[in-house]
Amino acid sequence: MGSLLFFLSVVLSCYLVSGQPSSEFVYPNFTATNFRFIDSAGSFLFSRNGSFKAAISNPGAQQTNFYLCIIHVASNTITWSANRDAPISNSGKMSLTSSGINITDQDGNFKWSTPPLRSSVSALILTETGNLVLLDQSNGSLWESFHYPTDTIVISQHLVVGTSLSSALSNDDLSTGNYSLAITASDAILQWQGLTYWKLSMDTKAYSNSNYAVEYMAINQTGLYLVGRDGSVVVIQVNLSPSDFRIAKLDHIGQFVVSSFSGSDWTQDYVGPVDECQIGNICGKVGLCGYSAGSDDPSCTCPPEFSANSQNTSGCSPSEVSYTLPVACNSSRNNSDSNSSPVSYLKLDYGMAYFANDFTSPVKYGINLSVCQELCSGDCSCLGIFFENSSGSCYVLENVLGSIKSSSTTDSVLLGFIKTLVGSSPTNIGGSDFNSKTVEFPTIALVLLPFTGFILLVALGFFLWRKSRVSRVGEVKSGRGTSPSSGDLDAFSIPGLPIRFDYEELETATDNFKTHIGSGGFGAVYKGILPDKTLVAVKKITNVGVQGKKDFCTEIAVIGNIHHVNLVKLRGFCAQGRQRLLVYEYMNRGSLDRTLFGSGPVLEWQERIEIALGTARGLAYLHSGCDQKIIHCDVKPENILLQDHFQAKISDFGLSKLLTPEQSSLFTTMRGTRGYLAPEWLTSSAISEKTDVYSFGMVLLEIVSGRKNCSLPTQSHSIGDDSSGGGHSSASSGLGLIYFPLFALEMHEQGKYLELADPRLGGRVTGEEVEKLVRIALCCVHEEPAMRPNMVTVVGMLEGEIPLGQPRMEALNFLRFYGRRFTEASMIEENHGQDNVILYPQANASLANGRSSWHTSFSYISSQEVSGPR
Structure with a gap:
């Protein structure tokens, strides 16, 4: 046995x-x-x-x-x-x-x-x-x-939007590293610790078609592709030499490499970024990456006043033993937990840049170096700053510190300062000694800034005078006796023009403009009845410069040829003398703001979904379905009109083209409405269809909550009520304005989505339903336009055909700054006791060294004026 x-x-x-x-x-x-x-x-x-x-x-x-x-x-x-x-x-x-x-x-x-x-x-x-x-x-x-990809994809594998590759720690240790390749609706981006350092669209080998949303990334025998429209459209492509087998891998040092295998050898077909010094942590914390003469391989050294770490870690630390590098606090922009030790700054030389600065915006514009340093000193998440003298732009390095790179392109542009904690012999606290550790704010700027302000005031005064003069000259009390014959349009023919009305016809149809049903930046709207008993809405345009008839009619022909179920139809127009009127189909339920914010029956959740989806479809058509792309420039509830069964239609699209060049340049920050303006309006950056995406995201938050994004607590239901005596959200103050987008961001971070739903719904909505709209909205309001989805993708997410995007916290931190500004504005409003007055940032269109600047000065503007020309 x-x-x-x-x-x-x-x-x-x-x-x-x-x-x-x-x-x-x-x-x-x-x-x-x-x-x-x-x-x-x-x-x-x-x-x-x-x-x-x-x-x-x-x-x-x-x-x-x-x-x-x-x-x-x-x-x-x-x-x-x-x-x-x-x-x-x-x-x-x-x-x-x-x-x-x-x-x-x-x-x-x-x-x-x-x-x-x-x-x-x-x-x-x-x-x-x-x-x-x-x-x-x-x-x-x-x-x-x-x-469930890790760090590699192969031929026939799709890396879809919302997923990513994560690097390994080394070739032997497959644990998840700190580098990631994320696929967004418009690009493929490389990030270290959440900070972007490379984009595929920026590569000279990449060919782009930005008219479509990205759905996934793939490689095949001939190239690397970002693909959209169910695989039928290539959005970005990189052509490669033919190969039967290849992989795309995010390697452990942070480079995205496409390689092909033949016989017994690997061939590197494509790499991004080519410049290894652009990689976020290539030389460790504060390590300086550069290239020696005649060498293609980067070398790592330490900046002046820094030396290699004595511990077995990569990177550099202050040479002076009494200085140490701080460790960031956990919560971003948390001022209450600032380090208790005295703070100093070690200056980096000119020609040293930070990899993330090319992909982030300054936290402040138009300030001096001392203020920039004070911002960092009082913020425990801030580990350093970069400052641009000419524009007063302040870049903040938050939460993590990566490598510094040598860059000849940044000579005399940005100057960096690394925050340190001082031990026994603190010097240069607060940045007062600029000769040794910092630089002085230039004296010439103190002279030029007031002079520049004076010139701007003169220009604004001239514009207002000219506008009032044109208004007086252009006044016409009626269409009879003061307008040329209607035959004055017969001198030219423009294909596609809608029905032309005489001024007298519209005067009769509106009973001499008796029934006023709305108003906006371009003028008032009146209810009218045509001879065939058709109800119409007649917009009497008053707030734009008087254009020549041919130019006006050319733009109207474009608008009149746009037909979509979610766009208000333009039925006709009038261009007689100096009169400019547009005739639209009548929407019997009025504008969304009246239904959403009014005291009538509450909109049910499914009705809100249908309104959001209809609005998104209309914008998607304007951006990518028309022969000519149209950017609305003023998406807001007042411009979303409702018909029976709450069918949503967008109005006022294309009217921004009616602005004269003078108005366009002087009213850059006024085209649009407070609360819906994208950050690029305020920084003189390029305006694109992504500007409308931002505004739509803000509207979507209002659809969720049933209240204005920025309003007094007494104007709508309260937010963040805590009957148990809990803490208050930083999105609001007890006395003043409530900035709902920041509250939405905070509740998203905590997963408390039902806190954001309109309380009037009485529990008739689930947290999952609210989460869907909130996540889409937050993706739409990313600070960087390229990170926002396009409207085609938004429609897909609302319909459930495309996976929901994941809001990126680093692209939403600006909401915390906005929230503080609205809180400050409400307090000043309380102190001044003024009715219906807000604080609003004024844009400065001056450019310096290719960068725009936004001076954070504030002035009083009535809330009726803010809408302005649209």
């Missing part, structure tokens, strides 16, 4: 040690360890033709960390790993059960598993493309490794 047991134990041990790999399929109740399949280097499953294998493998020469991997056989390259952040030993076990894949260590402790599945597993297959797939009894896919 003893000999029999010994024989069985020997047979069993031999079986365990020499397990045989399977071809293509394995089935539930299968287990694998590296030790069991040691003869095949841990491989237990091969694709049909042997191109890929699945193995419990240890990359490199190390013998401690083993992973469930997919490996390209010919090149022995890992293309995917399961338990990258939970390695096991060679005795750790992978088990396939009817519930999925489970990985445990040698003691049976859980390490990794596939997510819950909709039905039982019947088989595990490794496809010839390198995709590990769990199948149900009908051979349907339950789970695929392609849907």
Whole structure:
């Protein structure tokens, strides 16, 4: 009996040690360890033709960390790993059960598993493309490794919008590193610790078509592509030499590399960024990256007043032992937890740049260096600043510090300062000694700033005088006796013009403009009835410069030819003498603001969804469905009109083209409405369709809450009420304005979405439904236009055809600044006791060294004036 047991134990041990790999399929109740399949280097499953294998493998020469991997056989390259952040030993076990894949260590402790599945597993297959797939009894896919990429994608794999690649720590350690490649609706971007340092669209080898939204990234035998419109449109492409097998990988140093394999060699087809010094942490914290003469490889040194870390960590630290680099607090822009030690700043030389500055906006414009340093000194999340003398732009380095790069293009533009904590001998506190650690704010600026302000005041006064003069000269009390014959349009013919009305016809239709139904930046709107009993809305344009008839009619022909179910139809026009009138279809439920913010019946949640979707479809058509792209420039509830069954239609589209060049330049910050203006309006940046996307996001937040984004607590239902005596949101003050977008951001961070829903809905909406609209809205209001989705993508997300985007906190931090400004504005309003007055930032259109500046001065403007020309 003893000999029999010994024989069985020997047979069993031999079986365990020499397990045989399977071809293509394995089935539930299968287990694998590296030790069991040691003869095949841990491989237990091969694709049909042997191109890929699945193995419990240890990359490199190390013998401690083993992973469930997919490996390209010919090149022995890992293309995917399961338990990258939970390695096991060679005795750790992978088990396939009817519930999925489970990985445990040698003691049976859980390490990794596939997510819950909709039905039982019947088989595990490794496809010839390198995709590990769990199948149900009908051979349907339950789970695929392609849907959970790590640091690599292969041919036939799609990296969809909202997903990303994450670098490994090293070639031997597959743990998730700090670099990521994210796919957005418009680009592929590389980030370190959430800070962008490269975009595919910026590469000279990339060819772009920005008219469509990106849906996924893919590689094939001939190139790298960002693809949209269900795979039918290439948005960005990089052409590559033909190859039967290639991979795209985010390597551990932070470069995105596309490589092809042929024979026994890898060939690097594409790399981004080419300049390794652009990579966020290439030389460690405050390490200086540069190139020596004649060398293509970067070298790492330390800036003046810094030396290599004495610890076994990369990067540099202050040479002066009494100085130390601070550690950022956890909450961004948290002033209450500032470091208690005295603060000093170590100056970087000119020609030293920070990788993230090209992809972020200054936190302040038009200030001096002392103010910029004070902002950082009082903020525990701030670790350094870069300052631009000419425009007074202040860039803040928050939460993490990466590498510094040498850059000849930044000579005399940006000057950097690294924040330090002072020990026993504090000097240069607050940046007072600019000769040794900082630089003085130039004396010439103190002379030029008042002079520039005087010139701007003179220009504004001239404009107002000219406007009043034109208004007086252009007044016409009626169309009779003062306007030329209607035949004055017969001298030219413009294809596509809608019906032309005489002024007298419209005067009669509106009963001498008796019933006023609305007003806006371009003038008042009156209800009218045409002779055929059709109801119309007649807009009497008064707030633009009088254009020549041909120019006016050319623009009206463009607007009149636009037809979409979610756009208000232009039925006709009048251009007689100096009169300019537009005739629209009548919308019997009025504008969205009256329904949403009024005291009538509350809009139900599904009605709000339909309004949001209709508005999004209308904007998507204006941006990408018309022969000529049209940017609305003033998307707000007042310009969203409702018909029966709450069908939404956008009005006033295309009217911004009626502004004269003089008005366009002088009213840059006034085209649009307070609360809906995108940041690029205020910085003289280029205006694009993404400006409308921002405004739509703000409208979407109002649709969710049923209240204005910035309003007094007494004007609508309260926000963040805490009857239990809890804390108050930083989005509001107890006395003044409430800035709802910041409150929405805070509730998103906490996952408390129901706090944002209109309380009048009385629980008739779920947190998941609110989350959907809030996430879409926050993606729309990203500070950088390129990070916002286009309206086609927004429609897809609202319809559920495209996965929801993930709002990026680094692109939404500006809302905290806006929230503080609105709070300050409300307090000043309280102190001045003025009715209906707000504080509003004024734009300065001056340019310096290619950068726009926005001086954070404030002036009083009545809320009726803010809408301005649209």
